[in-house]
Amino acid sequence: MWNNDIANTFAANLAPDNVGRQKEVAREVCDAGQRLRAQLPELTRLVTRDTIAHVPALFSPETMSQLDEHLSAVPGLVTERVETKEGAWSIDLLDNTYTPFADTEAQEPFSVLSLATELVEAIASVTGFTSPVVTTRRWVNRYGIGDSIAPHDDTTGDFQIMICLTAPHADCGGELVLANGVSVVLAAGDLLIMKHADVVHWTTPILPTALAHRATATCRYHVDGGRMPRSKVLPHTQQGPRSRVERKS
Numbered sequence: 001m002w003n004n005d006i007a008n009t010f011a012a013n014l015a016p017d018n019v020g021r022q023k024e025v026a027r028e029v030c031d032a033g034q035r036l037r038a039q040l041p042e043l044t045r046l047v048t049r050d051t052i053a054h055v056p057a058l059f060s061p062e063t064m065s066q067l068d069e070h071l072s073a074v075p076g077l078v079t080e081r082v083e084t085k086e087g088a089w090s091i092d093l094l095d096n097t098y099t100p101f102a103d104t105e106a107q108e109p110f111s112v113l114s115l116a117t118e119l120v121e122a123i124a125s126v127t128g129f130t131s132p133v134v135t136t137r138r139w140v141n142r143y144g145i146g147d148s149i150a151p152h153d154d155t156t157g158d159f160q161i162m163i164c165l166t167a168p169h170a171d172c173g174g175e176l177v178l179a180n181g182v183s184v185v186l187a188a189g190d191l192l193i194m195k196h197a198d199v200v201h202w203t204t205p206i207l208p209t210a211l212a213h214r215a216t217a218t219c220r221y222h223v224d225g226g227r228m229p230r231s232k233v234l235p236h237t238q239q240g241p242r243s244r245v246e247r248k249s
Contacts, residue, residue: 010109057190074108079093087147143206143214143215163189163217163218168212
């Protein structure tokens, strides 16, 4: 799923000045890949039944904390604050260009994992897609106290993965809820596989008792002939509706 080259590249990005830590992280990524590979039949069954599959504790909270810190400091990162009557949250746009998949280069460690060919092919198979991936979009959703994502259905994209970077205790909100009756509470290190099937979904608000914010890194995949963006205007741009854009220094 993730070979030694991918694991070592991820680890080198995450801990460039700590060779010992790099070895630990690379081993963790290889082990996570082997676990995913072994679970593919069960993940396919879950996605077919529920449209999502939850893989708990795929990565360690320590590695996710480092990844969260790294992604928060990506040079030139654009953060968009979305405010609606039904919910509010922040989006860190890691890549919003819809570059052809064959030409897309991983510029940070999350993309190193999410763009790995074997992973993409495996998740496509799990979610039932046989057409080639033509482009992707990658971002981090961040939720503070009171934040939640409003009920919505995703109108573009065909499948996606979500890795939880950090999350409050399960009793403090942040639960992902689907209109089909399925729900999941993510913890740091969990992986979520999602097939877009026009299922309305949302998250519950983060409660004031939460001792941690909620952050999830997402890679959305678009396949040939699939649910591409409906217009040439990107869904989240600097002039997006109901948004406030901050460019991090």
